[in-house]
Amino acid sequence: MMTDDERAALRDVVSCTYLPIAPEYITDTTDAEFVDAIWEDVTVQWQPIVRTRAEEYRRRKDKKTKLERFYDTVAELFESGNVGGVRLTLRKKDPEEDKEEQKLEFEGRMKSSKD
Secondary structure, eight states, X not given: OOOHHHHHHIIIIIOOOOOOOHHHHHHHHHHTTEEEEEEEEOHHHHHHHHHHHHHHHHTOTXXXXXXXXXXXXXXXXXXXXXXXXXXXXXXXXXXXXXXXXXXXXXXXXXXXHHO
């Protein structure tokens, strides 16, 4: 469960005002009519990457304070264990698929009404 400070950091530093948990994320995608979701948790792979990115940025001579804070905040959020990464692959449902499903449902009802 995210803390109030973590939510504030997401909102104020990262500019992330909406970060759904897995079930909400899946509902959002199905509501948007995406199908064939492949959900892959990549948190473990990303944790060292976001920390390395923050450290590398800190060493730059042309760094900007706000961006340095952004990279540090993202790394801290990942390290807390309350924010993670996901690789989500989706397919937008073809409108023709709905027509085919409706046709099969109709044919099924017709067949069962004859029995």
